[in-house]
Structure formats: C-alpha cells, structure tokens
Amino acid sequence: MNKEKIRWGILGTGNIAHKFADALRYVEDSELYAVGSRNIESAKKFASEFGVSKAFGSYEEAAQEKNVDVIYVATPHNLHLENTLMCLEKNKHVLCEKPFGVNGKEVRRMIAKAKEKNLFLMEALWSRFLPNIIKTKGMIESGEIGKVRLLTAYFSFNSVNGPEHRQFNKDLCGGSLLDIGIYNIFLSLFLLGKPKEIFASAGFVKTKVDGSCSVTFKYDNEALAVTFSSFLANTPVVAEVHGEKGKIFLEDKWFCPTNIRLTDSKGNEKLISFDFKGNGYNYEADEVVNCIRSGKTQSSLMSWDASIELIDTLDSIREKCGLAYPKHDNIQ
Numbered sequence: 001m002n003k004e005k006i007r008w009g010i011l012g013t014g015n016i017a018h019k020f021a022d023a024l025r026y027v028e029d030s031e032l033y034a035v036g037s038r039n040i041e042s043a044k045k046f047a048s049e050f051g052v053s054k055a056f057g058s059y060e061e062a063a064q065e066k067n068v069d070v071i072y073v074a075t076p077h078n079l080h081l082e083n084t085l086m087c088l089e090k091n092k093h094v095l096c097e098k099p100f101g102v103n104g105k106e107v108r109r110m111i112a113k114a115k116e117k118n119l120f121l122m123e124a125l126w127s128r129f130l131p132n133i134i135k136t137k138g139m140i141e142s143g144e145i146g147k148v149r150l151l152t153a154y155f156s157f158n159s160v161n162g163p164e165h166r167q168f169n170k171d172l173c174g175g176s177l178l179d180i181g182i183y184n185i186f187l188s189l190f191l192l193g194k195p196k197e198i199f200a201s202a203g204f205v206k207t208k209v210d211g212s213c214s215v216t217f218k219y220d221n222e223a224l225a226v227t228f229s230s231f232l233a234n235t236p237v238v239a240e241v242h243g244e245k246g247k248i249f250l251e252d253k254w255f256c257p258t259n260i261r262l263t264d265s266k267g268n269e270k271l272i273s274f275d276f277k278g279n280g281y282n283y284e285a286d287e288v289v290n291c292i293r294s295g296k297t298q299s300s301l302m303s304w305d306a307s308i309e310l311i312d313t314l315d316s317i318r319e320k321c322g323l324a325y326p327k328h329d330n331i332q
C-alpha cells in the first residue's frame with residue numbers, strides 16, 4: 001500500500017477508544033478518519049475531541065466508509081467477533097482489542113475470515129510492543145538471569161464499578177481473567193512458553209463472573225509461573241522473573257513499565273528506564289501501519305498463532321475454574 005496516509009476508523013467511544021485516539025497522534029502517516037458509535041451524539045462528541053472527519057451513529061456505517069483502511073475495534077469482549085467479521089467483510093484491515101475473541105472458536109473464525117479476505121488482522125495486546133517488555137524477553141534469552149525458576153505477576157485493583165459495568169456483566173463477558181488476568185497469562189507464555197500443566201481457581205461475584213482468579217503454570221523444567229488477577233483487591237501491579245543467577249523486577253504498572261530492575265546473584269541492582277513515546281498504545285499502532293504498508297496479513301510480533309495459544313490457554317483456565325459464557329461457549 002503506497003498511500004500517503006493510513007486512515008483509521010474506531011468502533012466504540014469508551015475508555016480505551018479515547019486512549020487509542022490520543023496515541024494515534026504519535027503514529028507517523030496515520031489519520032483518525034472515522035468513528036462509529038451506537039449513539040450519534042457520542043460519535044460527534046468523540047469526533048470533535050479528536051478532530052475526526054466522519055462521525056457515524058452505527059458501527060456498520062463507520063466500517064463502510066470508503067476512505068478508511070483499518071478499523072480499531074474498541075467494544076466490549078462479547079462484540080469482538082461480530083464487529084471484526086463485519087469489518088473484514090467490508091474489506092477493512094482490523095486491529096481488535098483483547099481478548100481477541102471470547103474463546104478459541106471465535107478467534108479461529110476471525111482468523112479464517114482474515115485469511116479468506118487476505119486482510120490484516122491483529123489482537124491489540126499493547127504490552128507485547130512496549131520497549132521494556134521486549135527488553136525483559138531479550139535479557140532472559142541472552143541468559144542474564146540464567147535459567148528461569150519462577151515468574152510472578154499480579155494485576156489487581158479494587159473496582160468501583162457496579163454489576164452492569166462490563167467488568168462484572170456476564171452478558172458482556174466480564175470477569176478479571178479475560179479483562180486483566182489476560183496480561184499475566186500473556187507474560188507467562190511470552191517469557192516462559194507453553195506450560196506442561198495448568199492449575200487455576202476463581203472467586204465468583206454475584207454476577208457469576210470471576211471477581212478474582214489465580215493461575216499457576218508448571219513447566220517441564222520445574223519452573224513455575226504464579227499469577228493473580230482481581231477486581232476486588234488493591235495489590236501492587238508488579239511482575240518478577242527469578243532465575244538461577246538473578247532476577248528482573250517490573251515495577252508497578254508492570255504491563256506498561258517504564259522502570260525495570262535487574263539484580264545479579266550478588267545483589268547488585270541495575271535500573272533500566274525507558275520513557276516511552278506517546279501513551280504507549282502508539283507502539284501497537286506503529287506495528288499495524290508497518291504491516292499494512294508491507295502487505296502483511298499478520299504481525300510476526302503478535303501473530304495469529306500467538307493469539308490462538310493465548311485464547312486456548314484462557315479457555316483451559318476457564319474450564320478449570322468453571323467459568324463459562326454460555327452465549328459464546330455453546331455456539332457451534
């Protein structure tokens with residue numbers, strides 16, 4: 001694609017749509033061109049806030065806009081499949097928020113459609129593209145802390161939202177695992193690979209989704225990954241990787257760290273700081289733009305296989321916890 005600018009459309013005008021729209025200002029040769037909302041007034045307000053050319057009162061109209069090249073799907077989890085398929089059908093490339101789909105079946109359907117239409121599709125797992133997460137992976141691979149023995153990751157906060165909010169709403173596929181625990185699971189898979197065994201348990205809230213979820217991965221070499229997500233507890237949001245020769249500590253908020261601390265076996269600590277550009281969401285958008293320009297249908301950094309491994313692991317965890325979303329899980 002040799003166009004001067006890549007033109008984006010956004011579906012949804014909520015929290016993450018705002019952050020992503022802000023991030024696009026830091027992405028070269030990108031323009032936020034259209035926004036679609038269930039409500040035309042929300043679309044117009046969003047458009048005026050971010051200087052968007054076209055505001056639509058439906059997702060379909062935004063996806064249909066002929067000048068749009070790629071759509072960012074920023075709706076609740078339960079709509080990711082439907083919205084992504086609709087955009088691909090209208091011949092748009094897609095960046096879809098995490099979790100990509102609610103389960104493996106949904107993710108495979110999304111990927112199959114992208115293949116059929118020969119269009120770009122990627123899961124918006126922004127941490128994957130952040131410099132300090134990439135740096136952590138590099139340090140482990142180059143043996144700086146030796147063989148990894150233990151990974152711990154916590155992503156928890158005390159949510160003030162009520163039962164209708166998407167965090168707790170079963171119809172919107174709420175619960176801590178798919179919303180924030182997914183980052184812990186991503187980190188474990190990214191740094192340590194696929195586990196041999198999974199142990200998991202969840203604490204359910206009144207809406208029958210997991211308020212809290214703990215997951216342990218056991219690896220062939222006896223390494224463990226111990227992770228915890230919750231909307232009910234204010235834990236530090238930190239991660240740590242312990243190796244035979246040292247450890248790496250990812251400071252609060254570990255999923256978008258500016259500081260990581262490398263400690264060697266003698267206890268000497270080195271601070272590695274990286275003040276990232278923009279608000280961080282621009283890194284995943286950069287990858288989308290680069291891939292589309294080079295005619296790729298998937299990213300090698302957040303590949304379709306990586307998304308399938310992630311969702312299949314989440315499916316296994318949900319099964320062990322007894323956490324089901326019948327409207328999605330029972331569809332053939």
Ligand SMILES: NC(=O)c1ccc[n+]([C@@H]2O[C@H](COP(=O)([O-])OP(=O)(O)OC[C@H]3O[C@@H](n4cnc5c(N)ncnc54)[C@H](OP(=O)(O)O)[C@@H]3O)[C@@H](O)[C@H]2O)c1
Binds near residue numbers: 097098
């Ligand atoms: N990458 C990250 O750091 C990050 C952070 C937060 C969330 N996320 C992901 O992004 C997605 C959206 O999260 P969010 O925090 O932006 O949620 P949010 O603030 O509730 O916004 C979601 C938007 O989706 C649209 N929507 C469509 N049907 C809806 C329904 N039944 N109830 C509520 N909203 C509905 C609404 O936009 P309109 O009214 O304009 O149609 C709403 O503003 C989730 O899948 C989440 O996992 C990612």
